[in-house]
Amino acid sequence: MQGVRVLEVAQFTFVPAAGAVLADWGADVIKVEHAETGDAQRGLVRLLGLDVLSKGASFFPIMEGPNRGKRSIGLALEKPEAMEVLHELIRNSDVFLTNFLPRARKKLGIELEDVRKINPDIIVVRGSGFGQRGEEIDKGGYDSTAFWARGGSGDGVTPEGSEQLLGMPSGAYGDSMGGMTIAGGIAAALYKRATTGETSVVDVSLLGVGAWATQFSVNLALMAGQALPKRNAPKHGSATNPLIGTYRTSDDRWLMFSMLQPGKYWPEFCTVVGREDLITDERFDSVEKIMANALEAAEIVAEIMESRPYDEWVKLFEGMDGQWAAVQNAWEVGNDVSLVANGQIADVVDADGNAQKLVVNPVQFDETDVSLTRAPQFAEHTDDILSELGLSEERLIELKIAGAVT
Structure with a gap:
């Protein structure tokens, strides 16, 4: 993606995550943030009951993940002077990326037709909760609502009779998948423009990503013409295979078996x-x-698995042909030997000069690890970006005095 410039007018994770992937792939991603408040995600201090700020340091993982590798400019888009700068950025960009709702885009003058008037060749990309057509085009959504709840995952993982709907296993769960999806769409649109000269509008909704993630069940339900019955799986194994499903170890950890051919792997x-x-x-x-x-065999397997601790089983099963996996927590995933060996957990130096680690997007080119750079501090690159656009020092001062840029 070297040589590609992406202009991102977005906040939180869903669409910014796409910008992060493109930055991983070499694009120059300019993140537009509000001149006073910045990306609203910068104001979060607790999420899902967890402290998300690192004490005594600037490292902020929920901003670093979806924003690494970008440059930040602070623009007050409600001011005409700032819009002049934005228009110049649009003229000099290949991709315009946003998750603003239609009413906000219209108010700010950044709807499709507005952007295309400035740069007819630019690829316009719109991330949304529920799509760009229909009754819900102006309905806001997060991954918990549009992806998890509406997209079927929440119902799919919640057992019948449960007193509450089971939540997402991680913050920004659907957002991260959606960002990866958007990045793929942008890559295809860039290829189309390079080979045909024609530009594109790329639309991705969290609801659409959610339905795609649950398509196995959705497609079966559509074929059946009704909702699928809830699975009443046996406590251990499956009805016809004892080497399927999760088993508890003696120290209350879990291992997952997925040996689909019981006759082959039982011995x-x-x-x-x-x-x-x-x-x-x-x-x-x-x-x-x-x-x-x-079912009888599964009860025996369960007794066997409960006879030893997790670490012993993990070591014992190494090299076994049958498919299995350790059920890992977030810390263990961050230190997973295969992720580390394949460069999927990468080092990054934060704004304080300290070494940190981040998960890398799962796409790798030419067996080469991604070299990450940190996310920008708020409006960190405003002066540099405006200088690249050819603005003089005097004009930069005027814009700052007018409150148009930060």
Whole structure:
């Protein structure tokens, strides 16, 4: 993406995450923030019951994740002088990226037709909660509402009879997936422009991303013509396979098994756990019998798994052909050996000069690790960006006095 300039007029995570991915890929991403308040996400201090600020340092992970690698300019878009600057940025950009609602875009003069009048070749990208057509075009949404609740994931993970809907497993869960989706759409639009000379409007909604994530179930429901019944899965294993699902260890951790061919993997599993007798047990000595007696076999597997702690099982299962995974918490994911080996956890130097770590977007080119740079401080690059646009020192001072830039 080197040589591509992205102008981002957006806040929070959903659309800014797309800008971060493009910055990872080499694009020059200029983030427009309000001249006084900046990105509203900068004001968050607690989220999901957690402190999100690092004590005694400037490092702010919920801003760093979706904003690393960008440059920030502070513009008061309600002022005519600031709009002059924005228009010049639009003229010099390849992509205009926003998540402002239509009524806000219209008020600020940054609707599709406004942007295209300034730069007919620019790719316009709009992230939304519920799409750019229909009754809900002006309805705001976060990933908890548009992606998780409306998109089907919340219902899909909540057991029948539950007293509450289960929440997302992480903050910005749908936002991060949506940002990756937008980045892919932008890449396709840039390819189209490069090969045909034609520009595009790219629209991605959190609801659409949510439906795509649950498409397996949605497609089955559409075929059936009704809501799918809730799964009443057995406590251990599945109805026909004891080597499916999660099992608890003696220290209350979990391992996930996904050995879809029980006849193939049962002998190996029994050998690894030291229960070779189960291979020739007349209840389980063929694939047909394993499937017929799966619930009984699953109870035995559960007893075996509860006999040792998590770390012992992880070490014991290394190299096993059967598919399994340790169920990891966020700290363990951040230190996962395969993520680290593949450059998916990267070092970044924060504004204080301290070494920090961030998760890298999952796309890698040419087996080369991404080199991350930190997210910008609020309006950190205003002077540099305005100088690049050819504004004189005197004009820069005038804009600051007018309150148009920060």
